[in-house]
Amino acid sequence: MAAFDGSTDYDVTLEIPVSIGGLELPNRLYRAPLLEHAGDDDPVDRLLDELEPCAEAGVGLLMQGATPIRGREGRAAPGMTGFEDPDRVASMSRLTDRIDAHGSRIFAQLAHGGLRSMEVWHAGYRRRNPGLRQRVVSKPPLPLRLADRLGILSIDADPLSTDEVYELAADFGRAADRAAAAGYHGVHLAGATMGIFQQFLSPFYNRRDDEFGGALDDRLRFFEVVHEEIRARTDVPLVTKVPAETETPWFVRESIDAEEAIEACRRLAEIGYDAVVPVGSSPFWDHAIIRGEFGSRGFDDRVSRGFEAAFGGPWRRRLVELAARIDAATTPFEAAWNADLCRRVRAVVDVPVLCVGGIRGRSEADRLLGDACSMVGMARPFYAEPRLAARLLAESDATAVCESCNNCVPPQAVGEPGVCRTPAVLKQRGEFEKRGAYEREGGNRRRDSDGPKL
Ligand SMILES: Cc1cc2nc3c(=O)[nH]c(=O)nc-3n(C[C@H](O)[C@H](O)[C@H](O)COP(=O)(O)O)c2cc1C
Numbered sequence: 001m002a003a004f005d006g007s008t009d010y011d012v013t014l015e016i017p018v019s020i021g022g023l024e025l026p027n028r029l030y031r032a033p034l035l036e037h038a039g040d041d042d043p044v045d046r047l048l049d050e051l052e053p054c055a056e057a058g059v060g061l062l063m064q065g066a067t068p069i070r071g072r073e074g075r076a077a078p079g080m081t082g083f084e085d086p087d088r089v090a091s092m093s094r095l096t097d098r099i100d101a102h103g104s105r106i107f108a109q110l111a112h113g114g115l116r117s118m119e120v121w122h123a124g125y126r127r128r129n130p131g132l133r134q135r136v137v138s139k140p141p142l143p144l145r146l147a148d149r150l151g152i153l154s155i156d157a158d159p160l161s162t163d164e165v166y167e168l169a170a171d172f173g174r175a176a177d178r179a180a181a182a183g184y185h186g187v188h189l190a191g192a193t194m195g196i197f198q199q200f201l202s203p204f205y206n207r208r209d210d211e212f213g214g215a216l217d218d219r220l221r222f223f224e225v226v227h228e229e230i231r232a233r234t235d236v237p238l239v240t241k242v243p244a245e246t247e248t249p250w251f252v253r254e255s256i257d258a259e260e261a262i263e264a265c266r267r268l269a270e271i272g273y274d275a276v277v278p279v280g281s282s283p284f285w286d287h288a289i290i291r292g293e294f295g296s297r298g299f300d301d302r303v304s305r306g307f308e309a310a311f312g313g314p315w316r317r318r319l320v321e322l323a324a325r326i327d328a329a330t331t332p333f334e335a336a337w338n339a340d341l342c343r344r345v346r347a348v349v350d351v352p353v354l355c356v357g358g359i360r361g362r363s364e365a366d367r368l369l370g371d372a373c374s375m376v377g378m379a380r381p382f383y384a385e386p387r388l389a390a391r392l393l394a395e396s397d398a399t400a401v402c403e404s405c406n407n408c409v410p411p412q413a414v415g416e417p418g419v420c421r422t423p424a425v426l427k428q429r430g431e432f433e434k435r436g437a438y439e440r441e442g443g444n445r446r447r448d449s450d451g452p453k454l
């Protein structure tokens with residue numbers, strides 16, 4: 001494979017088109033996946049409320065938040081919208097048509113939580129779904145078994161047999177097929193954030209002795225089979241997040257280091273993935289993927305009660321909260337924290353590299369496009385300003401108002417909508433609205449260019 005030569009191209013800026021797997025995108029800004037909590041019952045209006053303003057304001061690509069592919073099983077958080085039901089997915093055409101009409105594109109993110117699923121961490125969910133099995137990659141590692149002993153998790157893990165791994169991969173293929181039929185322009189796998197893909201890839205979780213465990217190539221086999229299952233059904237572009245467990249705590253001896261993550265990206269491009277999103281993370285579901293402050297304001301009475309219901313009582317809720325505070329203090333915000341990783345990946349792959357994590361300004365985005373990546377993603381800033389794209393595309397010095405305070409995060413664990421919860425930030429948004437800073441004439445129009453560059 002011819003690798004991208006890593007040279008810098010200072011002519012490439014945010015508003016210049018790009019293509020992923022043959023799909024042309026009107027510019028290089030994408031809304032990274034964020035849970036919308038639209039639920040299973042008539043989710044389209046809720047999704048339209050959240051996503052259509054982003055498209056109207058000109059964002060090139062929208063990555064919808066993670067959607068579980070198997071009914072009640074494998075849901076990482078309350079209020080997700082399942083992609084196992086053909087009628088529900090078909091109803092999404094009303095969403096995809098509207099996004100398309102604004103000239104933006106939308107990808108569905110397909111997910112399975114494995115050990116991060118609610119049947120493992122949410123006591124109330126387990127009670128409501130008593131027959132649900134905990135489908136996981138391997139027997140859980142020691143730190144999770146300790147959390148089980150403390151009563152924070154309730155592990156009764158049921159590792160997938162080899163045949164069942166193939167069946168799970170086929171379910172991803174079926175969900176992708178349904179998504180494509182409903183008008184999604186592409187599929188994004190939830191390859192990181194401690195979901196089942198990361199659990200296959202990470203030696204911390206993956207202790208399998210069949211073809212899905214062992215050396216890196218074997219741990220990548222699940223990504224490969226999912227790719228085959230999707231390609232057997234649809235040819236829409238396929239993208240995945242790829243975790244580098246660079247924030248691994250000292251007590252974890254085996255993890256995916258940056259070198260292995262870079263090699264994984266190279267192999268995934270070789271397998272046929274149309275773009276990769278390398279992200280620094282840890283083997284756990286923690287602040288490493290979001291960085292920033294502990295979201296104190298997010299813990300109101302309602303959320304605290306929800307945490308108690310999930311973790312089984314007040315003292316366990318306090319323990320989880322304390323751990324989250326310590327975790328936030330040890331993983332502070334860093335501007336564009338995945339940029340170096342993306343730059344290194346870009347030197348070894350010939351598909352677009354998408355960079356997300358702590359990117360907030362237009363000039364910063366243009367600098368990154370010059371050498372580290374082909375597209376720039378932002379996640380929390382779109383909660384704070386759904387119409388942010390209009391400002392970023394129009395003003396060379398625009399900066400998102402999101403403060404990375406994470407007040408929007410704790411409510412999500414109890415299924416509350418994903419919205420900005422910081423009054424000072426909302427006030428700033430109001431001022432921009434008054435000034436008409438989010439108005440954009442004509443939506444996304446195709447720019448004259450020599451065609452998209454990588
Ligand atoms: C509340 C919340 C929900 C998220 N949901 C998802 C998700 O569904 N899928 C995913 O891959 N990443 C998810 N992420 C991670 C984001 O896509 C992104 O990688 C991270 O927030 C860093 O980008 P930012 O600094 O621009 O927010 C979520 C992040 C937050 C804060």
Ligand code: SF4
Binds near residue numbers: 383409
């Ligand atoms: S400023 Fe708003 S959107 Fe940004 S992290 Fe804080 S609460 Fe979330």
